[in-house]
Amino acid sequence: MAISSKKMNPYDEMMKGLWRDNPVFVQVLGMCPMLAVTNSAINAIAMGLATFFVLVGSSFLVSSLKRWIPKQVRISVYIVIIATFVTVVDYVLLATVPAIHKELGAFIPLIVANCLILGRQEAFASRYPVKLAVMDAIGMATGFLLAMFALGSVREILGEGKLFGVSLFGDNFEPWVIMILPPGGFITLGLLLLLFNWVGERKQAFIAQVAEAERGKA
C-alpha cells in the first residue's frame, strides 16, 4: 500500500487512459455496457458520462478513505461505494432525461458490475494520493467514453444512416439493420480491436526500423 517514491505526473496519469492503456481497446474491460448500449451515439455518450461520474466519484472517495478501509473487507467497501454512486446516477438520469433512462434501462444499475471501475479502485485509487487517483479516473473514463462513442457512432451510421438522429445519406441509403442488433455490436467491436492491433503493430515496426537505422549510422 506504500506510495511509490518515484515522481508521478498527474498529467501523464490522465493521458495514459486515452490511448496507451485504453480500458476498452487495450485492457478489454467493461465489455458488457460497451456492447449493450452502443446502438446509437447518444446512448453511448449518456452511458459514457454516467460511467465517468461513477468512476471519478468513487476513485475520489476510495482514495480519500483508504486509510480507514480495513484491508480484509476492502472489495466489499469499494462495491458499496460504487453502488451508492450508481444509485445517484440512476435517479438523476430518471429525473432529468427520462427518455434516455428508459432506453438504457437495466444497464444503468449494471454499471456496478463494470470491472473497469472496480479494477481502477483496486489497482490505483487505493494506493495513490487523491490528486493522482482522480486524474487517473478522469483519463480512464474519458478513454472509455471515446471508445463508446467510436462504437456507437459506427453502429448508428451503418445501421440507420444517421448520426445523433440526423440523416446523413438521404433516402437512397439502405440501412444495415444488423449493425444496431446484438451481432453488429460484437462484429464492430471485433473489427475496431483489429484496427487498434494493426496500428499498434505498425507503430512497433516503425520504432524497430528507426532503431535499426540509428544503429546503422553509429
Next chain:
Amino acid sequence: MDNLIWIFISALLVNNFVLAYFLGLCPFLGVSSKLETSFRLGLATTFVLIITALCSWFLNTYVLTHAPYLRLISFIVVIASTVQFIEMAIKKLSPALFQSLGIFLPLITTNCAILGLAIFATNRGYGLWEGLTFALGAGAGFTLAMVLMAGMREEAEIGSVPALVRGTAFNLIISGILSMAFMGFAGLFSST
C-alpha cells in the same frame, strides 16, 4: 405452466443472456478456451443464478417494499455474501464438488449476468417460480453459449488464423456470427 415454459425458452435461446443482452461477457471471452472448463463454469454460474433468484425474490418481497432506493446496494451485498457462505459450506461438505465448482464461485459473483438477472426479474415483476425458471433458463443459455464458443475456439486453435487477428478480436467476431445464428430463434415467438 405454459407461461413458465416460455420464460425458460426465451431466456435459453431467444434472449440469450450472453448473445442478446451482452451479460457475462468477461467469462465468455476470458475463460472459454477449453471445453471442459467452460462447461463447469456454466454449471457453477447456473447454480449462482438460482441462488440469486431466491435472494432477489426474498429481498423484493420482504425488505425492499419499504426502501426501494436501497435495491442495488442490498442486491449486491446479499448475493455476494450468500454465495460466500455457500462456498464455505460446499468446501466443508463435499470437497469433490468444491473442486469442480468452488473455485469459480467467488469470481461469478462479480459477473454482470448475476446482477442483471436480479434486475431483469424485478423489472418484469416475476414471482418466485417465474424467477427460478428465468434463472434456470438464463443459466442453461449461458452454459450453451460458453460450450459452443469453447468448441469453436478449440477448433480455431488448430486452424490457420493470422497472428494479428488471434485473441479478443477474433473471439468477438466469432461471437458476432454465433449471435447472428441465435437471432434465428426469434421466429419461435412470432408464431404464438
